[in-house]
Amino acid sequence: MFLVGLSGGIASGKSTVVAVLRELGCAVIDADVIAREVVQPHLKAYQQIVRHFGTDILLESGEINREALGSIIFSQPEKRQLLNAITHPEIQKEMLKQVLKYFVLGYRYVILDIPLLFETNRLTKFMKHTVLVYCDPQTQLSRLMKRNGLCQAEAEARIASQLPLDEKRKLASHVIDNSGDRESTRRQVLRLHARLEDSLDFLWARLALGAAVAGLGGLLYLLLQHFIS
Template identity: 90%
Template sequence: MFLVGLSGGIASGKSTVVAVLRELGCAVIDADVIAREVVQPRLKAYQQIVRYFGPEILLESGEINREALGSIIFSQPEKRRLLNAITHPEIQKEMLKQVLKYFVLGYRYVILDIPLLFETKRLTKFMKHTILVYCDPQTQLARLRKRSGLSQAEAEARIASQLPLDEKRRMATHVIDNSGDRESTRQQVLRLHARLEGSLDFLWARLAVGTAVAALGGLLYILLQHFIS
């Protein structure tokens, strides 16, 4: 099994690509979903966030008010670094658990849907392949304004806050161009899925694990023979 990193930009259409991949039965691990799960009440990250940021960031239900917390970390970089230091280890542990689950189930590859994959660059070294969901700047701006009701200036500011898609495009090993219609995007995903499914990259991981298991089994056999004799 090998890992495939998936990312995009705001309003580039990554959710459309993920929907097609799920239809194909692909294993997709969504970092955003995990990020919400690890800060649920009574969990370790939740307790640390409340301790450091105070009860004023909680809703009446006791859950974290993501909008209130977001406004704090947006204007205070040191608070953002603190939040990342609390949540990232928990997110990565949960992602690893899910990767191991899919490995045991025999999947050839697992897709890690990570919004800031190319910005942070910390996880790209673990990916055999990386995919960028791309669309041209004009389409991206129009989609964002239509989806969010933002003004031209507001939408441009949101897009400018992220690494440009053209720069991410140079980092990715595969690009899905989502500038056109949904069917065009779907066909690109189908072709890429067939290519990844047909890859022999997964054999290296299986071979490495098989070798390790065989070596461990041999060692146990030798030890048992020693104690029996």
């Protein structure tokens, strides 16, 4: 088994790419979904967030108001770092469980959908491939303003909280340009899928499975540290 890291930027259209990959039968682990799950009431991360950010970020139901929390962390970098320090270990634990599940099920590669893959830079060394979903800056800004109902200043602040897509582009081994229409993006995803399948054939033909498993083992070791820390 080998790992593929998939990332993008806010409003770059990563969900569109993930949808196509799932249609193709790929195993995709979504860090955003896991991030929402680990902050449910009464869980460890939830309790720490409430302790540090206060009850003003809670909805009447007791769940975390993601918009209220987002407005804090996007304007205060130190608060964003604190939130990441609370949630990332819990997210990585759940990612580990899901990677192991797909390994047992016999999948030969797993795609890890991690929005901050290039910002944190801790997991990229365990990926055989890294994929960036890119769009040009003006398109990104326009999409974010429309999607979230933000003014330009608010949208720019959220984009500025992440590493610029042009910088991420230099770090990725594959780039899917989502600046155009859905059909153009879909064709690029199909080409990526073909490359991943070809990579599998090459791995088996060259008996390089051991190296791929070693990369997976390194990731598992890193994540397992959270269980015993």
